[in-house]
Amino acid sequence: MSPLKIKKGSTSHSAYDLRPTFSDKEERHTLAVLVENEPGVLSRVIGLFAGRGYNIDSLTVAEVDHLGHRSRITIVTRGTPQIIVQIKAQLGRIVDVHKVNDLTVEGPSVERELALFKVEGTGEHRIEAIRLADIFRANVVDSTLSSFVFEITGTSEKVDAFAELMQPLGLQEIARTGVAALSRGT
Amino acid sequence: MTKAMTGAKMVVQALIDQGVDTVFGYPGGAVLPIYDEIFQQNSIKHVLVRHEQGAVHAAEGYARSTGKPGVALVTSGPGATNAVTGLTDALMDSIPIIVLTGQVPTFMIGSDAFQECDTIGITRPCTKHNWLVKETDKLASVMHEAFHIATSGRPGPVVIDIPKDVQFATGTYTEARQVETHYNPPVKGDMEMITELAKAMETAKRPLFYTGGGVINSGPAASQLLRELVAATDFPITSTLMGLGCYPASGENWLGMLGMHGLYEANMAMHDCDLMINIGARFDDRITGRLDAFSPGSTKAHIDIDASSINKVIKVDIPILGDVAHVLEDLLNVWKSRGRKTDKEAVQKWKHQINDWRKVDCLAFKQEGKVIKPQYALARLEELTKKHDRYICTEVGQHQMWAAQYLGFEDPNRWMTSGGLGTMGYGFPASIGVQMGHPDALVINVAGEASWLMNMQELGTAMQYGLPVKQFILNNERLGMVRQWQELLHGERYSSSWSESLPDFVKLAEAFGAKGIICDDPDNLDDAIMEMLNHDGPVLFDCLVEKHENCFPMIPSGKPHNEMLLGENADTANAIQAGGAVMV
Numbered sequence: 001m002s003p004l005k006i007k008k009g010s011t012s013h014s015a016y017d018l019r020p021t022f023s024d025k026e027e028r029h030t031l032a033v034l035v036e037n038e039p040g041v042l043s044r045v046i047g048l049f050a051g052r053g054y055n056i057d058s059l060t061v062a063e064v065d066h067l068g069h070r071s072r073i074t075i076v077t078r079g080t081p082q083i084i085v086q087i088k089a090q091l092g093r094i095v096d097v098h099k100v101n102d103l104t105v106e107g108p109s110v111e112r113e114l115a116l117f118k119v120e121g122t123g124e125h126r127i128e129a130i131r132l133a134d135i136f137r138a139n140v141v142d143s144t145l146s147s148f149v150f151e152i153t154g155t156s157e158k159v160d161a162f163a164e165l166m167q168p169l170g171l172q173e174i175a176r177t178g179v180a181a182l183s184r185g186t
Numbered sequence: 187m188t189k190a191m192t193g194a195k196m197v198v199q200a201l202i203d204q205g206v207d208t209v210f211g212y213p214g215g216a217v218l219p220i221y222d223e224i225f226q227q228n229s230i231k232h233v234l235v236r237h238e239q240g241a242v243h244a245a246e247g248y249a250r251s252t253g254k255p256g257v258a259l260v261t262s263g264p265g266a267t268n269a270v271t272g273l274t275d276a277l278m279d280s281i282p283i284i285v286l287t288g289q290v291p292t293f294m295i296g297s298d299a300f301q302e303c304d305t306i307g308i309t310r311p312c313t314k315h316n317w318l319v320k321e322t323d324k325l326a327s328v329m330h331e332a333f334h335i336a337t338s339g340r341p342g343p344v345v346i347d348i349p350k351d352v353q354f355a356t357g358t359y360t361e362a363r364q365v366e367t368h369y370n371p372p373v374k375g376d377m378e379m380i381t382e383l384a385k386a387m388e389t390a391k392r393p394l395f396y397t398g399g400g401v402i403n404s405g406p407a408a409s410q411l412l413r414e415l416v417a418a419t420d421f422p423i424t425s426t427l428m429g430l431g432c433y434p435a436s437g438e439n440w441l442g443m444l445g446m447h448g449l450y451e452a453n454m455a456m457h458d459c460d461l462m463i464n465i466g467a468r469f470d471d472r473i474t475g476r477l478d479a480f481s482p483g484s485t486k487a488h489i490d491i492d493a494s495s496i497n498k499v500i501k502v503d504i505p506i507l508g509d510v511a512h513v514l515e516d517l518l519n520v521w522k523s524r525g526r527k528t529d530k531e532a533v534q535k536w537k538h539q540i541n542d543w544r545k546v547d548c549l550a551f552k553q554e555g556k557v558i559k560p561q562y563a564l565a566r567l568e569e570l571t572k573k574h575d576r577y578i579c580t581e582v583g584q585h586q587m588w589a590a591q592y593l594g595f596e597d598p599n600r601w602m603t604s605g606g607l608g609t610m611g612y613g614f615p616a617s618i619g620v621q622m623g624h625p626d627a628l629v630i631n632v633a634g635e636a637s638w639l640m641n642m643q644e645l646g647t648a649m650q651y652g653l654p655v656k657q658f659i660l661n662n663e664r665l666g667m668v669r670q671w672q673e674l675l676h677g678e679r680y681s682s683s684w685s686e687s688l689p690d691f692v693k694l695a696e697a698f699g700a701k702g703i704i705c706d707d708p709d710n711l712d713d714a715i716m717e718m719l720n721h722d723g724p725v726l727f728d729c730l731v732e733k734h735e736n737c738f739p740m741i742p743s744g745k746p747h748n749e750m751l752l753g754e755n756a757d758t759a760n761a762i763q764a765g766g767a768v769m770v
Contacts (some may be wrong), residue, residue: 013331040318044310047310051311086494086497086498087292089494089496089498091495093340095314095335098368
């Protein structure tokens with residue numbers, strides 16, 4: 001028998017050690033997935049991402065067409081271009097998925113996220129918080145003598161920026177909806 | 187016309203309407219109403235297996251050998267969980283099967299009831315699609331849709347989970363033609379891309395067809411068109427494990443299987459070709475080996491029905507999304523209408539090169555002494571059975587690779603093997619499914635003793651239904667492939683890779699009422715095989731073979747195609763001359 005010219009006992013030659021070396025950089029993509037509003041459909045989508053090791057930065061889902069029985073899932077994901085193409089193809093295979101749109105590449109689109117911030121503080125901090133909220137066009141939706149709940153709508157970056165500013169001013173809790181997105185124009 | 191009937195009756199009616207003649211199953215509390223309906227009709231044969239995994243593999247064997255979807259029926263809880271391996275197997279190999287599972291009544295779902303499990307949740311990642319039917323009125327339409335989804339696009343397994351109260355309740359039966367579905371994957375390929383491929387074929391100097399299970403799944407027309415295309419272009423052709431039989435092994439342009447244990451000439455051709463035409467294969471890691479060294483100089487075309495298979499691991503230059511038969515038909519038409527051109531001179535030179543590689547004779551072995559070589563056993567089996575109307579199943583391991591190397595397949599749907607999942611225990615129940623679909627054919631399961639023992643209980647099924655399946659066991663008292671890897675990669679430390687306390691297979695066969703044959707002498711092998719073939723009933727053939735034989739050729743994982751290991755008897759010196767490649 002001809003011996004193998006690899007070190008005996010080596011584990012570096014695993015049968016599964018075959019991942020391609022994609023040199024491309026990771027990209028952030030927003031996908032709009034129109035699905036049949038069936039029990040389990042969200043689980044299928046999430047299971048796909050978990051099972052194949054794809055990232056989910058944000059995910060929102062709600063019924064958008066009651067009569068047509070359709071829900072819209074908006075997913076923000078990241079990966080190399082090959083992985084993004086693969087994610088779209090894999091989503092397209094799911095029987096309950098009607099349509100997959102990549103809003104990042106299919107022309108301009110708008111993205112919005114809604115977030116609620118609970119900020120506690122008194123004196124200067126409290127005044128600064130409401131001043132900044134005004135600049136960010138955040139609404140006060142609840143108030144006590146020592147706290148506010150702000151509601152802010154905008155891009156994820158705007159929400160991130162607001163969170164950063166609120167941090168030293170007594171930020172206690174954040175609730176974010178995740179991204180909703182639509183393509184621009186007709 | 188609307189018809190009112192119980193859910194259980196709907197199940198049977200829908201199966202009949204879908205043309206099902208055989209169901210493999212195992213009863214239990216949650217499917218009793220369906221079994222009661224099966225009892226009261228004669229259109230559908232029910233095959234009682236001995237374990238639910240056997241039911242699903244049998245349905246797979248039936249599906250792969252007949253081209254029709256296979257059906258299995260199991261109960262809730264353990265019935266459903268036992269079906270999971272078979273479902274995953276069918277998903278990996280794209281086999282259309284419909285698995286019906288019983289479920290506890292709807293009002294008990296979620297209460298941890300007896301024999302309850304979250305069947306839909308458990309089977310979601312291992313099915314193409316699945317349904318929990320909570321209303322009897324929807325049951326028939328789900329049944330019809332399930333057949334449509336299992337068999338169209340890239341085929342696959344589906345599960346319908348039916349609570350017991352839904353089986354008892356009465357509802358309205360929906361005819362198949364009334365069912366609307368949005369699932370209609372396109373079958374026609376893009377004509378521009380097809381024309382691109384035709385152009386590439388006209389100028390290719392070292393073209394190669396690389397075919398896979400997609401050709402078989404596309405139906406007999408695809409194999410027919412493929413043969414026409416190969417004959418017309420005179421291009422050489424290789425195939426994956428899954429695609430064996432789509433082009434005849436006796437065909438002039440046939441190179442044999444490629445991949446990790448593929449033939450030298452096939453892998454060398456794959457490495458050196460300048461146009462690779464992938465038809466219904468998926469660049470599996472057993473085929474590609476090291477990706478950055480995979481066929482480095484070729485233009486790659488890929489025909490596949492599944493968009494997610496294209497550019498998944500290998501970037502291709504000419505992607506064609508569509509059904510193999512439809513695309514091949516268009517490709518032939520376009521190529522013919524453009525004047526049936528190929529670079530004949532270059533292709534001839536290429537074929538000469540391939541013939542030089544062939545001379546390496548990578549499957550050569552020497553049968554010496556009184557111990558049967560497994561290769562010899564298969565070579566004799568091939569010689570003595572090739573004239574028969576023959577179907578071959580396998581388990582998983584060395585014997586599987588040897589069967590792929592030494593047996594010749596002339597037609598599609600004649601070769602049933604677990605390719606993607608690599609399920610030991612697949613072959614025996616699959617052979618039962620094949621025999622049910624082809625009662626008069628010769629059905630042989632080439633097995634290893636370890637794999638075979640994984641579903642040996644199905645000998646009871648074979649006996650009960652008088653299915654003359656031949657279990658050809660290459661018994662090396664080892665988990666041969668595991669042993670081989672331990673020898674080559676783990677310092678010859680044979681951790682748990684031999685079978686102690688093996689049964690006496692002849693007595694085991696006799697305990698079930700079947701025939702057992704043992705053979706340990708190469709001189710008696712032919713007679714013993716003939717005895718097996720001449721026996722009208724299930725046979726357990728215990729072929730004692732060389733215990734330490736390794737399976738070659740082999741591309742070690744992480745190596746490119748031109749760095750194959752050949753067996754001890756192959757002429758490696760010639761290979762270096764002929765191929766100019768560095769051989770180990």
